[in-house]
Amino acid sequence: MPGLLIPKAELHVHIEGTLEPGLVFACAHRNGIELPFADVEDLRRRYVFDDLQSFLDLYYLAMDVLRTPLDFTEMTDEYLAKASTQGVKHAEIFFDPQAHLDRGVPMEVIVEGLTASLRTSSERFGISTRLIACFLRDKGPEAALATWEALQPHLDVIDGVGLDSAEVGYPPAAFAPVFERARAAGLHLVAHAGEEGPPEYVWQALDVLGVERVDHGIRSVEDAELLRRLSRERTPLTVCPFSNVRLRCVPDLEQHPLPALLDAGVVVTINSDDPAYFGGYVGDNYVGIQRALDLDATAVRELAAHSFQASFVTDEERRALLDLL
Numbered sequence: 001m002p003g004l005l006i007p008k009a010e011l012h013v014h015i016e017g018t019l020e021p022g023l024v025f026a027c028a029h030r031n032g033i034e035l036p037f038a039d040v041e042d043l044r045r046r047y048v049f050d051d052l053q054s055f056l057d058l059y060y061l062a063m064d065v066l067r068t069p070l071d072f073t074e075m076t077d078e079y080l081a082k083a084s085t086q087g088v089k090h091a092e093i094f095f096d097p098q099a100h101l102d103r104g105v106p107m108e109v110i111v112e113g114l115t116a117s118l119r120t121s122s123e124r125f126g127i128s129t130r131l132i133a134c135f136l137r138d139k140g141p142e143a144a145l146a147t148w149e150a151l152q153p154h155l156d157v158i159d160g161v162g163l164d165s166a167e168v169g170y171p172p173a174a175f176a177p178v179f180e181r182a183r184a185a186g187l188h189l190v191a192h193a194g195e196e197g198p199p200e201y202v203w204q205a206l207d208v209l210g211v212e213r214v215d216h217g218i219r220s221v222e223d224a225e226l227l228r229r230l231s232r233e234r235t236p237l238t239v240c241p242f243s244n245v246r247l248r249c250v251p252d253l254e255q256h257p258l259p260a261l262l263d264a265g266v267v268v269t270i271n272s273d274d275p276a277y278f279g280g281y282v283g284d285n286y287v288g289i290q291r292a293l294d295l296d297a298t299a300v301r302e303l304a305a306h307s308f309q310a311s312f313v314t315d316e317e318r319r320a321l322l323d324l325l
């Protein structure tokens with residue numbers, strides 16, 4: 001089956017990164033917000049990035065239109081509808097609470113809006129979901145702890161915590177206290193590491209934070225001992241090929257380190273990261289990498305199987321998902 005439609009799980013998607021230009025303008029209009037962009041085309045023309053920070057500047061700017069539960073619900077509905085056309089059967093979705101709290105949007109508004117969509121995702125789109133709250137590493141560990149407190153009333157709908165935003169200069173180890181609290185509460189743990197940052201950050205995510213998956217992790221290819229560790233412990237990497245090229249972490253898809261990671265025996269998964277900004281959703285990423293690296297059907301199927309193996313579903317759900325392949 002072609003990569004676009006092969007049944008798959010998406011394990012690395014920032015819901016705010018699915019906010020398409022059309023919905024940016026629709027929310028701005030509804031909420032009486034004047035945008036610093038002339039129109040949808042003007043906004044889309046700005047989707048050229050030098051690095052992670054240049055993307056994050058626009059990402060945080062555009063999400064300022066999200067003010068009401070309906071805004072969050074529509075964004076999530078649009079993502080699920082799109083993902084369902086690209087073979088997604090299960091999605092573990094990140095959101096950035098601090099990016100909204102710091103603008104005065106209460107946690108209740110964010111969570112109510114997201115969950116109104118996610119609650120009925122299986123029936124409407126055939127996609128089961130999990131929700132992962134990410135801490136913004138550039139806001140520091142104290143702010144992460146305050147965010148953890150704000151999440152307390154909503155832990156019934158939060159499945160895990162993650163760590164994202166600007167990476168270099170913000171090593172994972174500083175976030176040990178908040179990850180320790182999340183672990184004690186029984187949540188799943190993931191963290192972005194080794195996207196722009198060095199392999200040392202991946203070691204810290206594993207050894208200090210105790211994460212179950214590493215988001216991106218592509219710079220692990222620079223460290224043979226780290227590759228052996230990831231492979232031996234079957235710690236998955238959630239790799240995002242289009243993102244890596246658009247943010248200039250790799251020069252092009254042809255030179256993506258995916259083959260080296262697979263050759264080392266690492267459980268690699270393919271994901272979209274911020275599909276509204278990077279030129280495609282998860283199925284498009286499968287197709288792009290399949291073509292660029294000349295992967296055969298067996299290799300694509302293995303990537304899809306990894307996505308189910310690496311997901312936080314129950315064993316029973318996992319068996320049912322793997323049976324789709």
Ligand SMILES: Nc1ncnc2[nH]cnc12
Binds near residue numbers: 017059192243273274
């Ligand atoms: N690629 C990425 N890296 C770090 N933080 C992010 N937030 C949204 N996309 C991100």
Ligand SMILES: [Zn+2]
Binds near residue numbers: 215273
């Ligand atoms: Zn990401």
